[in-house]
Amino acid sequence: xxxxxxxxxxxxxxxxxxxxxxxxxxxxxxxxxxxxxxxxxxxxxxxxxxxxxxxxxxxxxxxxxxxxxxxxxxxxxxxxxxxxxxxxxxxxxxxxxxxxxxxxxxxxxxxxxxxxxxxxxxxxxxxxxxxxxxxxxxxxxxxxxxxxxxxxxxxxxxxxxxxxxxxxxxxxxxxxxxxxxxxxxxxxxxxxxxxxxxxxxxxxxxxxxxxxxxxxxxxxxxxxxxxxxxxxxxxxxxxxxxxxxxxxxxxxxxxxxxxxxxxxxxxxxxxxxxxxxxxxxxxxxxxxxxxxxxxxxxxxxxxxxxxxxxxxxxxxxxxxxxxxxxxxxxxxxxxxxxxxxxxxx
Amino acid sequence: xxxxxxxxxxxxxxxxxxxxxxxxxxxxxxxxxxxxxxxxxxxxxxxxxxxxxxxxxxxxxxxxxxxxxxxxxxxxxxxxxxxxxxxxxxxxxxxxxxxxxxxxxxxxxxxxxxxxxxxxxxxxxxxxxxxxxxxxxxxxxxxxxxxxxxxxxxxxxxxxxxxxxxxxxxxxxxxxxxxxxxxxxxxxxxxxxxxxxxxxxxxxxxxxxxxxxxxxxxxxxxxxxxxxxxxxxxxxxxxxxxxxxxxxxxxxxxxxxxxxxxxxxxxxxxxxxxxxxxxxxxxx
Numbered sequence: 001x002x003x004x005x006x007x008x009x010x011x012x013x014x015x016x017x018x019x020x021x022x023x024x025x026x027x028x029x030x031x032x033x034x035x036x037x038x039x040x041x042x043x044x045x046x047x048x049x050x051x052x053x054x055x056x057x058x059x060x061x062x063x064x065x066x067x068x069x070x071x072x073x074x075x076x077x078x079x080x081x082x083x084x085x086x087x088x089x090x091x092x093x094x095x096x097x098x099x100x101x102x103x104x105x106x107x108x109x110x111x112x113x114x115x116x117x118x119x120x121x122x123x124x125x126x127x128x129x130x131x132x133x134x135x136x137x138x139x140x141x142x143x144x145x146x147x148x149x150x151x152x153x154x155x156x157x158x159x160x161x162x163x164x165x166x167x168x169x170x171x172x173x174x175x176x177x178x179x180x181x182x183x184x185x186x187x188x189x190x191x192x193x194x195x196x197x198x199x200x201x202x203x204x205x206x207x208x209x210x211x212x213x214x215x216x217x218x219x220x221x222x223x224x225x226x227x228x229x230x231x232x233x234x235x236x237x238x239x240x241x242x243x244x245x246x247x248x249x250x251x252x253x254x255x256x257x258x259x260x261x262x263x264x265x266x267x268x269x270x271x272x273x274x275x276x277x278x279x280x281x282x283x284x285x286x287x288x289x290x291x292x293x294x295x296x297x298x299x300x301x302x303x304x305x306x307x308x309x310x311x312x313x314x315x316x317x318x319x320x321x322x323x324x325x326x327x328x329x330x331x332x333x334x335x336x337x338x339x340x341x342x343x344x345x
Numbered sequence: 346x347x348x349x350x351x352x353x354x355x356x357x358x359x360x361x362x363x364x365x366x367x368x369x370x371x372x373x374x375x376x377x378x379x380x381x382x383x384x385x386x387x388x389x390x391x392x393x394x395x396x397x398x399x400x401x402x403x404x405x406x407x408x409x410x411x412x413x414x415x416x417x418x419x420x421x422x423x424x425x426x427x428x429x430x431x432x433x434x435x436x437x438x439x440x441x442x443x444x445x446x447x448x449x450x451x452x453x454x455x456x457x458x459x460x461x462x463x464x465x466x467x468x469x470x471x472x473x474x475x476x477x478x479x480x481x482x483x484x485x486x487x488x489x490x491x492x493x494x495x496x497x498x499x500x501x502x503x504x505x506x507x508x509x510x511x512x513x514x515x516x517x518x519x520x521x522x523x524x525x526x527x528x529x530x531x532x533x534x535x536x537x538x539x540x541x542x543x544x545x546x547x548x549x550x551x552x553x554x555x556x557x558x559x560x561x562x563x564x565x566x567x568x569x570x571x572x573x574x575x576x577x578x579x580x581x582x583x584x585x586x587x588x589x590x591x592x593x594x595x596x597x598x599x600x601x602x603x604x605x606x607x608x609x610x611x612x613x614x615x616x617x618x619x620x621x622x623x624x625x626x627x628x629x
Contacts (some may be wrong), residue, residue, distance in 0.1 A: 063526055083530075102519035107541040117527040149527030163523075170527065 001126055005037040010059050010069035025174045027274045029055040031230035044209040044221035052230040053210045061093055091121040097168045098179035100159035103120035104151040110162055111147035117170035136165040138317040176208045214257055226250045229282045236306030246308035248287045360620035366617020372610035379428040389417035391424040393575045400593040410595035420495050421577035428578035432493050432562030433555040439497035443503025445612050450536045452512025466502035478561050482570040492571035494562045512544040540542055546624035552615035556608045563604050579604050
């Protein structure tokens with residue numbers, strides 16, 4: 001399988017100014033991320049809020065301009081494209097937003113919203129859009145006669161289905177889901193996750209799931225990238241990362257799933273300010289295993305199938321016994337029950 | 346979910362619940378009708394002078410009396426509605442056509458474009474409305490068309506500022522980002538997505554601006570910069586009436602009341618629209 005999306009050493013700083021407009025430094029939202037997403041793969045990016053995962057998603061689509069680094073989509077350098085060529089390319093890469101109450105244009109009917117990407121990219125001949133919209137609505141579990149309605153007439157779950165239909169209507173190869181279910185009720189989350197999973201499978205989509213919900217990630221992702229303070233600290237196949245987490249941060253994240261029981265030392269303190277990340281390993285201020293080297297030398301992410309950016313990765317004892325994570329926590333179990341029962345209503 | 350109801354119909358329902366606004370709408374409709382059907386409604390020719398009828402008090406024949414040239418005041422008030430409404434509607438439409446695109450460009454593009462457009466608009470807003478209108482009208486020369494153009498230019502910065510502010514807000518919404526993400530070019534984002542979303546406040550502003558423009562037209566005509574004699578306009582009628590305020594008060598009262606009523610009506614309609622279109626002020 002070849003890489004559909006390739007990020008190389010991406011960096012994005014957001015300048016911070018005080019009330020008088022003087023520069024007070026910059027937030028390093030994404031600070032040297034390299035990642036490659038294979039065709040047909042589901043990759044999850046997990047991490048606490050503020051770790052840069054949403055920024056990374058938008059950089060990958062060049063919705064915001066990186067300060068440095070490379071974005072290759074299908075082998076083509078997105079940063080080298082002219083604005084018009086980039087717009088044409090957007091047919092193949094789409095984004096699903098977190099908040100379905102904000103992501104649909106309130107002055108557009110459902111039909112207009114779903115037909116728009118088809119029209120922009122000439123996917124369907126004029127006059128056949130309505131039929132195609134009806135098809136999509138049914139595909140995402142809505143009714144064809146919902147087409148004439150307005151977004152405010154729908155619930156959150158229904159709106160997210162509309163947003164999903166809109167994202168897929170142009171026939172993209174890559175879809176990035178930025179917390180696509182975390183704004184929804186738990187019962188509806190399961191339905192929408194299942195819908196996404198079906199669509200990914202049926203359409204052969206390459207999907208990047210940005211999420212902090214480990215249960216959802218474990219359910220649908222092939223690979224997981226764990227982010228901390230603008231960096232990827234661990235990357236590997238989902239089962240590997242969940243069962244044998246290498247990085248102390250990943251272990252702490254997994255241990256924080258309720259009902260799991262503290263099998264790793266809980267995280268102490270707050271996330272350091274991304275304006276002034278710690279020297280050496282960014283995690284050393286909160287890491288129970290930190291040694292002198294961690295304070296001085298910045299660990300790199302090795303290029304292995306299951307890699308962790310940690311000096312001690314090889315030495316640390318397995319913190320979580322594999323059988324304990326397999327059964328999962330109470331919440332994990334509840335969600336998994338939902339997933340197995342509920343096909344989309 | 347009770348069947349499809351477009352945002353427009355919901356707003357209409359809200360508006361009709363607002364009594365004063367409905368009153369305003371009735372007055373506006375009546376004045377529009379008077380302006381359109383002036384030849385049918387006016388009892389006399391508004392330009393017909395008569396030496397035997399100079400400054401006669403209201404009577405059965407001349408309900409509103411006659412002016413210093415013996416012309417019927419009622420006929421002139423009815424025909425005068427044309428100048429006022431034209432000035433109001435044409436000037437404000439023009440102002441919106443100038444101001445809204447500039448505001449959208451400023452708000453959506455940012456950078457130098459925004460700074461330049463925004464500062465020019467702010468500078469124009471710093472000068473009192475009427476002073477600027479008078480200066481422009483004097484520069485362009487006395488004629489109703491020039492007065493309308495002057496009012497349009499003077500009223501446009503309000504639209505620039507309003508649409509710029511709302512475009513800035515819209516630019517940062519998820520739906521605007523979604524529109525960019527699906528490949529909308531900038532002009533399409535502005536016209537298809539942002540514009541429809543900012544229309545309601547623009548309509549409110551337009552209605553309120555019409556009231557202001559009508560006053561401006563009356564003021565310019567009063568100063569001799571708008572409608573030229575002998576054609577009737579409420580402002581120029583007030584101008585000729587001021588010399589006879591004690592002997593012939595009807596010459597001033599009727600055009601004055603007409604201005605008052607129309608301006609009040611447009612303001613009421615504007616307030617009603619604001620309440621109907623603003624989701625925050627929505628009652629049941």
